[in-house]
Amino acid sequence: MSTVSAASILETQEPSIRDFDVNRIRRDFPILHQTVNGKPLVYLDNAATSQKPQKVLDTLERVYREYNSNIHRGVHTLSQTATTEYEKVREKVRSFINARSEREIIFLRNTTEAINLVAKCYGPANLKAGDEILITTMEHHSNIVPWQLLCEQTGAVLKIAPINDAGELMLDDYEKLLNEKTKFVSMAHVSNALGTINPVRQIVDLAHACGAKIMLDGAQAAPHLAINVRDLDCDFYTVTGHKMFAPTGIGILFGKHDLLEEMPPYQGGGEMILSVTFEKTVYNKVPHKFEAGTPHIAGAIGLGAAAQYISAIGLDSIASHEHDLLAYGTEKLQEIPGLTLIGTAGNKAAIMSFTLEGVHPHDVGTILDLEGIAVRTGHHCAQPTMERFGITATTRASLALYNTKQDIDALVMGVRKVIEVFG
């Protein structure tokens, strides 16, 4: 064919991926440009927390320098500016996860608090003794313990959907475990210890088909892949700011409006009320009903800046870059004798968890640290997941948009050094 249409050229050029310039992105993150133990910092602990771009840092500084003030009810100018900026983030987050209404967005501290809120406020009114709550073997402790507490309180039973040797949810078993007693399902969108991306759309449909409500823990998903709660149709979804380049101490809970309306408040205090007398208190509307006390105002506004930063680059470009790195890292790590990757799901986020024969992960972590490489070692707050693989701990390298192939090369060199020391 001698002529090519403009449309097909555009399709094959993949413009967003071509525009992705990791060196330019790295310049946005001041913390990356330092040495640790005399070596250039290689930051591979993003699943624990991510670094913050200059735009987020500037936003935080601007809040405190220019309009720091308490939000809501203030009549003075600074308070109104702070309120406006804070509430604008609700809309930004709504758009980021494609919720229907910004009233479905509740500001909290983090995903842990969000899961606890749902367990505490949705659970007791909707679960009774003998009902079942279904989670999976790959959950973070924060998506296990709140449900255990709820079970203790209500007499409900916790059921666990198993995972296979690759660290993938066994969908058939998940489906079999769902029954008329299953009232609630809670599951990670992306596993923090294994990197597995769960087929959440299907999982949600299956839960709904048996009448259960479902919550997805998106802590590890938000910085890596596009979230669309309307498309997923999940009942609750939670995201934490600090893993998506925003400050610590700010996260959000999405909940379907009707469910949030029915739920009692989480904590009592200011802001969550419409009126208080000693005889009767009238609660505020959703979402304010769940936001007692002065929130992390600057953090929320920083979260807005972070969401904007991610959107400007584009989650498709980010996912594509990270996927390339994951493929490269997986290949390089697997060449190392004695190294076993834990979590080899077909659909995976850029998390590489591994064990090294004869060397404890903490020794790996310390030696890598001496090389300037930051990884996480231990059970990653997912002890049942570790147990599933017959181990107590792994070394975990988790990537973000600013990581490079050079970072992976440094990791591989570091691991080879570990083997040299312990060989």
Add this chain to the structure above:
Amino acid sequence: MDLRELYQELILDHNRNPRNRRHLEKASRIAMGYNPLCGDKVTIELLLDSQGSILDIAFEGSGCAISTASASLMTEAVKGKTPKQIEAIFEKFHSEVTDQPCPKHQDVELGKLVALIGVKKYPARVKCATLAWHTLKAALDQVGETVTTE
């Protein structure tokens, strides 16, 4: 920082070939130790004489090189010692690895345990070096439950 300051040959050797890692058939005291931060577990078994001195000691468990070597070196250091002597060694050792002064036990010799002092530059790893010691203390004090480093 040089990694050989921490991972000295003696430590690597005791990690590869831990001494007294076995089960004591006739233990008079048993204690379990657990470090919730890393999941390291250690069990210490003691055979004491009528005066409370350690006739025999063994450990079992899984952990990093520092915790394994520390448990191994500890078993060698305390065998034949009285509880009072052991307490002095532990106090001295503990001050060294946490980089604190220890005027009370200036005359106590740490011997091979000195190899572990490099850990003081790695605050996150100090508990690896002290887990076995805390567990030994629990066994000597006959504390029934699992001790943790927290």
